[in-house]
Amino acid sequence: MALKPTSSSTPTDKKAQLQAAQDEVLLREIDDAVRQDQYADIARKHGKTILGIVAAFLLAFGAYLFWDSRQEAAIEADSEALVAALDQLDAGNLDSASAQLDVLIAESDGGVKSNAQMLKAGIAMEQGRNADAAKLFAAVAADADADPAIRDLATVREVAATFDQRKPADVIARLQKLATPGNAYFGSAGEMVAMAYLKQGKRAEAGALFAQIAKDEDVPETLRSRARQMAGLLGVDAIEDVDEIIGQLKESQGTGPAPMPAPAPAPAQ
Incomplete structure (x- = not known):
């Protein structure tokens, strides 16, 4: 025999749910009205x-x-x-x-x-x-x-x-901060500071600075070469790689020794 369907909610529960929904709608309307009144009050x-x-x-x-x-x-x-x-x-x-x-x-x-x-x-x-x-x-x-x-x-x-x-002291004062390794203008500033040291008779300071310039790979090669020569004249070794320097000298002077001249012909007897 078939069973009669049963409902999980009683009529009382349904009525309560409906009333709750109506209350929620009413509260929202009241809240909206209150907000509108607040906005209107602020606007006034x-x-x-x-x-x-x-x-x-x-x-x-x-x-x-x-x-x-x-x-x-x-x-x-x-x-x-x-x-x-x-x-x-x-x-x-x-x-x-x-x-x-x-x-x-x-x-x-x-x-x-x-x-x-x-x-x-x-x-x-x-x-x-x-x-x-x-x-x-x-x-x-x-x-x-x-x-x-x-x-x-x-x-x-x-x-x-x-x-x-300029006086050497003025050159040094103006450029000393720039004459440090890592600065973009170290080569140019350092060379002038080193020359100012030489004018003051400070050969050791000048030689050390020239050597620093010669060893700095960020400095243009022409300036490094000039600094290397000055450091050598002042008794400071500024050469780190002898073979590299020899190679550069060969490139600047040619790839090998100059050819020997042909012997002169013997005089007629």
Whole structure:
């Protein structure tokens, strides 16, 4: 005989569940109404202030976008002017290039200005106006807004342009921080500091510094070779690999000994 289906929930339970669902919906509606009242109250009390803050933010953001676009346009124009000056330099038109660089120095700032000053100083060096070049290099070296690497290079170039007119102590004071292994300008700065030591009669310090330069593989080979010779003259061994040095000498002088000349013919009897 078939069994009658039974329900796991009684009518009372179903009524309770329905009532709970209705209560939940009612609570949500009440909560939403309360929130709307709170938002409306805030809007009444602080609406003008909030609108003012939003408007100020939008104005500031718009001003920033405008300023940024102007900055990009200015940088692009400065870069084009710098390239034009370089083209004049490549063509050998030093006066024209110098005039274009003067405009950049007067109207630009940051890296563009520093590069323009360095190029103009280079033109002055090319024309034999070392004192004018040194002033431009000194201006870049003292510019706190310039890139540190450019400032260090300007310091090296300034001292090099006026090395003969400077006291050895001044050369050492200006370049000693750069004349250390690992610095990008160790070779150039170290050589001038070593020469300043020689002028002071400090042969041991000069020889040791020349030896350091000669052994530094990051220094250009021409400078290393010159430093190696100076260290040797000062009694400091700066050669680490004798075979390598011999090989370099053979490459510079030829691959082998010079051929012997043919013997002269015997005189007629």
